[in-house]
Amino acid sequence: MAVARILFTLPLPEPFDYAVPEGMTLQPGSYVAAPVGPHDRLGIVVDVLGDDVATGRKLKTVTAVYDAPPMGAPMREFLAWVARYTVTHPGQVLAMALRAREGLLPSPVETRYRATGKLPDRMTPARQKVLEVSRTVPNCPDLSRNDQLWSAVDLASAANVSSGVVKGLAEAGVLEAVELETDPSFAIPDPDRKGAVLTGEQAVAAGELKAAIHAGGFSAFLLDGVTGSGKTEVYFEAIAETLKSDPEAQILVLLPEIALTQAILARFEARFGAAPAPWHSGLSPKDRRRTWREAVHGRARIVIGARSALFLPYRKLRLIIVDEEHDTSFKQEDGVTYHARDLAVMRAKLEGGQVILASATPALETAVNAEAGRYVHLRLAARPGASRLPDIELVDLRTAPPGKGKWLSPVLERALMETLANGEQSLLFLNRRGYAPLVICKACGERLKTPGTENWLTEHRYSGRLVCHVTGYSIPKPTKCPQCGAPDSLMGVGPGVERVAEEVRTLLPHARIEIFSSDTAQGADVTRSLVERMERSEIDVMIGTQIVAKGHNFPNLTLVGVVDADSGLKGGDLRAGERTYQLLSQVAGRAGRAERPGRALVQTYAPDNPAMEALAANDRDGFLQIERDVRSELVLPPFGRLAAMILSAPSADLVDKAALDIAAAAPNGDGIEVFGPAPAPITVLRGRHRRRFLVKSPRIIDLSAYMAAWTARLRLPSQVRISIDIDPYSF
Numbered sequence: 001m002a003v004a005r006i007l008f009t010l011p012l013p014e015p016f017d018y019a020v021p022e023g024m025t026l027q028p029g030s031y032v033a034a035p036v037g038p039h040d041r042l043g044i045v046v047d048v049l050g051d052d053v054a055t056g057r058k059l060k061t062v063t064a065v066y067d068a069p070p071m072g073a074p075m076r077e078f079l080a081w082v083a084r085y086t087v088t089h090p091g092q093v094l095a096m097a098l099r100a101r102e103g104l105l106p107s108p109v110e111t112r113y114r115a116t117g118k119l120p121d122r123m124t125p126a127r128q129k130v131l132e133v134s135r136t137v138p139n140c141p142d143l144s145r146n147d148q149l150w151s152a153v154d155l156a157s158a159a160n161v162s163s164g165v166v167k168g169l170a171e172a173g174v175l176e177a178v179e180l181e182t183d184p185s186f187a188i189p190d191p192d193r194k195g196a197v198l199t200g201e202q203a204v205a206a207g208e209l210k211a212a213i214h215a216g217g218f219s220a221f222l223l224d225g226v227t228g229s230g231k232t233e234v235y236f237e238a239i240a241e242t243l244k245s246d247p248e249a250q251i252l253v254l255l256p257e258i259a260l261t262q263a264i265l266a267r268f269e270a271r272f273g274a275a276p277a278p279w280h281s282g283l284s285p286k287d288r289r290r291t292w293r294e295a296v297h298g299r300a301r302i303v304i305g306a307r308s309a310l311f312l313p314y315r316k317l318r319l320i321i322v323d324e325e326h327d328t329s330f331k332q333e334d335g336v337t338y339h340a341r342d343l344a345v346m347r348a349k350l351e352g353g354q355v356i357l358a359s360a361t362p363a364l365e366t367a368v369n370a371e372a373g374r375y376v377h378l379r380l381a382a383r384p385g386a387s388r389l390p391d392i393e394l395v396d397l398r399t400a401p402p403g404k405g406k407w408l409s410p411v412l413e414r415a416l417m418e419t420l421a422n423g424e425q426s427l428l429f430l431n432r433r434g435y436a437p438l439v440i441c442k443a444c445g446e447r448l449k450t451p452g453t454e455n456w457l458t459e460h461r462y463s464g465r466l467v468c469h470v471t472g473y474s475i476p477k478p479t480k481c482p483q484c485g486a487p488d489s490l491m492g493v494g495p496g497v498e499r500v501a502e503e504v505r506t507l508l509p510h511a512r513i514e515i516f517s518s519d520t521a522q523g524a525d526v527t528r529s530l531v532e533r534m535e536r537s538e539i540d541v542m543i544g545t546q547i548v549a550k551g552h553n554f555p556n557l558t559l560v561g562v563v564d565a566d567s568g569l570k571g572g573d574l575r576a577g578e579r580t581y582q583l584l585s586q587v588a589g590r591a592g593r594a595e596r597p598g599r600a601l602v603q604t605y606a607p608d609n610p611a612m613e614a615l616a617a618n619d620r621d622g623f624l625q626i627e628r629d630v631r632s633e634l635v636l637p638p639f640g641r642l643a644a645m646i647l648s649a650p651s652a653d654l655v656d657k658a659a660l661d662i663a664a665a666a667p668n669g670d671g672i673e674v675f676g677p678a679p680a681p682i683t684v685l686r687g688r689h690r691r692r693f694l695v696k697s698p699r700i701i702d703l704s705a706y707m708a709a710w711t712a713r714l715r716l717p718s719q720v721r722i723s724i725d726i727d728p729y730s731f
């Protein structure tokens with residue numbers, strides 16, 4: 001009797017041994033169900049061992065094996081590497097890969113009906129109605145390929161009859177029953193469709209990529225080009241080449257969640273004649289299951305998704321593209337904390353494939369890796385055609401402040417008026433949702449916070465509520481101060497997009513003004529309609545949060561105003577300057593994409609901050625150089641390593657006591673510095689009080705191993721939880 005060693009999707013420290021029943025064939029990577037406690041659990045086989053391992057042991061038996069290609073060795077190696085690197089249980093990492101486990105079952109089948117053309121022997125008004133409806137197309141977007149196929153329920157309800165009428169017509173042969181897979185395969189992309197005629201430098205970059213794909217084996221590229229220089233067109237060529245190189249090759253395109261719009265999916269479809277398989281948090285369970293199954297079986301050739309798409313068990317992943325690789329949304333902060341860009345490079349290495357990191361403003365880590373020769377650096381310097389980069393001017397708010405109670409300086413006001421007079425569009429950028437980021441009581445000075453935390457409540461006038469942007473806590477705006485009871489004394493302080501919109505309405509009473517933030521653009525339809533109206537010039541001034549920074553191309557947009565460029569510079573984040581530079585240059589890049597020249601006005605109180613100076617000079621490399629010098633001097637990433645340990649407990653006392661024990665248990669390590677405990681950046685989250693240790697080391701030290709050794713020594717009360725964040729982004 002053979003023995004299978006099984007890793008479950010549970011936070012268990014190691015795999016367990018099970019007996020393989022007669023007649024069941026397993027191999028490493030097989031997906032199986034086996035009993036853990038009273039229930040069958042999902043796991044994968046990590047090893048199959050001979051019968052000698054079973055001798056003298058009473059083993060439970062594997063219940064079932066799923067009909068799916070076993071997970072390949074590179075993927076299993078990848079999961080093990082991630083567990084080690086992030087200091088988590090391998091089973092927890094496996095659970096991320098098997099998130100849509102229902103996809104292991106065959107696609108369910110549904111019965112649909114269509115008219116055969118035959119007429120019933122006996123026609124009744126009800127039957128007549130069903131026949132009429134059955135000749136039309138059901139309003140069912142996911143089945144649009146199957147034009148006149150109706151479910152019995154939909155057909156009966158559209159015809160306003162009982163479903164017995166439909167059944168009767170089916171029995172009489174007037175309607176034909178068709179068995180339909182509910183999650184069918186994705187259409188196959190065609191690499192031979194014509195793409196854009198590449199410019200000289202685009203062709204050079206595409207040529208290098210194709211040569212690497214042709215040669216095979218791991219290689220990594222930084223595709224570095226200003227917004228609109230054609231990076232997407234260039235990586236389309238790499239995708240086409242990969243599709244051609246191997247009929248089973250799969251390609252993964254990672255994008256920030258926010259950039260996964262209909263527009264980008266449509267662009268893929270236009271290029272390859274087939275929509276890619278999507279993967280993001282907005283998918284229905286059904287669509288999730290479909291993409292997962294198709295990826296596992298190797299039938300989804302191109303998957304386009306947010307960071308977690310990296311964990312799908314592709315059958316044969318040959319190429320990974322990380323677009324907007326600098327984007328901090330690739331960093332997962334919850335549960336298993338990882339950075340999808342860094343992991344994408346490791347995954348490509350283990351798969352022996354290629355990885356392309358694309359950006360107009362590469363992360364310092366990536367720029368340093370490219371310079372060190374670890375990535376091939378491909379540059380695109382020009383925007384094709386007449387389109388050119390906008391002029392960026394800093395508006396020094398110290399010398400030209402906005403009027404009292406206003407947020408727009410006279411320079412920006414004038415520019416808005418001129419742009420409207422020219423029949424062109426403006427975009428005002430402010431990365432703050434709602435009306436005002438803080439609400440205080442004029443009578444007693446109370447600042448309204450989420451109960452039990454230090455998080456301010458943001459006023460939202462649009463919805464009439466006060467909302468916590470950290471925890472999601474929300475209440476209707478009170479009519480009197482909850483502290484002193486004074487009526488009508490609550491006042492919003494500071495600007496949010498709603499307040500700026502109000503100011504623009506007063507300045508430009510006849511302009512068509514819209515807010516574009518995650519509050520106003522809820523759902524794909526609303527977003528699409530806002531984008532389309534902007535494209536058709538039906539909006540004069542758009543006021544948006546970072547949701548507008550990405551992926552859109554508005555040909556008539558010539559003015560970008562950054563309302564508060566300094567907001568991102570505050571706080572103790574080591575990447576604050578970098579992030580501000582990236583975000584603002586991306587926002588500014590929205591202006592002047594077509595033939596019209598663009599202009600960006602950036603309001604700041606810190607015009608001599610290096611990030612601002614470099615922005616105005618359009619000197620990205622100069623900016624990176626300054627960042628590099630600072631981080632190298634301070635031995636911060638990528639020149640040193642950082643890790644955080646967050647501990648949390650239901651009460652402040654408990655967490656503080658645990659923090660002392662944890663501090664005492666920190667192993668000594670050469671060159672390793674431990675800072676803390678200190679309050680975590682989010683001090684209270686979902687009722688738990690949080691503290692943080694920050695650990696710093698030189699690059700050559702394996703900080704993951706150090707953190708694992710530290711946590712292994714801890715014996716904590718059950719109410720105290722810890723989590724490790726290697727290379728933390730927010731602190």
Ligand code: ADP
Pocket residue numbers: 196197198199202225226227228229230231232233234384
């Ligand atoms: P990026 O990804 O660098 O922002 P895109 O690939 O999206 O750039 O290109 C910007 C715009 O320019 C797109 O509308 C694209 O279709 C167009 N474009 C890029 N390269 C070419 C080309 N060689 N010929 C025609 N149009 C191009």
